[in-house]
Amino acid sequence: ADLAAGKAAFDKYTCASCHGADAKTSVMASYPVLAGQHEDYLRHALGAYKRGASGAPATANIRKNAIMGAMVAQLSPADIANIAAWLSSLPSPLAVRK
Amino acid sequence: ADLAAGKAAFDKYTCASCHGADAKTSVMASYPVLAGQHEDYLRHALGAYKRGASGAPATANIRKNAIMGAMVAQLSPADIANIAAWLSSLPSPLAVRK
Numbered sequence: 001a002d003l004a005a006g007k008a009a010f011d012k013y014t015c016a017s018c019h020g021a022d023a024k025t026s027v028m029a030s031y032p033v034l035a036g037q038h039e040d041y042l043r044h045a046l047g048a049y050k051r052g053a054s055g056a057p058a059t060a061n062i063r064k065n066a067i068m069g070a071m072v073a074q075l076s077p078a079d080i081a082n083i084a085a086w087l088s089s090l091p092s093p094l095a096v097r098k
Numbered sequence: 099a100d101l102a103a104g105k106a107a108f109d110k111y112t113c114a115s116c117h118g119a120d121a122k123t124s125v126m127a128s129y130p131v132l133a134g135q136h137e138d139y140l141r142h143a144l145g146a147y148k149r150g151a152s153g154a155p156a157t158a159n160i161r162k163n164a165i166m167g168a169m170v171a172q173l174s175p176a177d178i179a180n181i182a183a184w185l186s187s188l189p190s191p192l193a194v195r196k
Contacts, residue, residue, distance in 0.1 A: 026136070026139075028138070029136040029137065029139065030136070030138040030139050030142050031136070031139060032135060032136060032139040032143075033134070033135055033136060033139075036131070036190075037130060037131055038124070038127040038128070038129070038130060038131060041128050041129060041130040041131075044128050048161070048163075061162065061163055061164075062162045063146070063160070063161045063162075064160045064161075065146075066159075092134075092190065
């Protein structure tokens with residue numbers, strides 16, 4: 001995966017509007033911290049939103065979400081891999097909270 | 099929410115089997131880090147799995163996942179609130195990674 005392309009895609013698709021430019025200061029607490037999360041999990045989650053948005057049957061491993069469904073519909077598999085890799089590489093402030 | 103009850107529920111429902119006893123060393127990288135995640139988001143995610151498992155229509159905000167669906171089916175609304183609060187309160191090592 002290409003970390004720089006991941007950051008570019010994160011910017012291009014305006015992910016920061018909800019998740020914050022640093023992917024850790026989301027605008028609402030009902031939106032997750034992404035910085036430092038496992039790359040594999042992020043890729044899984046984005047794929048599940050994509051399957052949910054594309055009308056996949058309600059079998060295992062889909063997510064239906066109006067916002068994220070619309071966002072990921074624009075992403076190619078390479079975008080998803082690059083975004084997940086870049087987010088996973090980011091430092092996260094969570095440990096500072098305590 | 100009751101943090102001690104949240105920890106007790108995390109233990110009782112064997113969440114640690116996949117997510118790790120500290121909720122940050124998951125057994126597979128396709129399972130997320132939970133420690134330090136936003137409480138509201140964790141509550142949302144658990145609720146979405148619960149709606150998905152209960153045969154809710156494929157409208158917005160459901161998650162279909164065989165593992166998590168079976169897990170959350172056992173949880174009461176109070177369990178979900180307590181678990182989310184406890185997980186959110188945990189320190190997370192993510193910042194140490196860089």
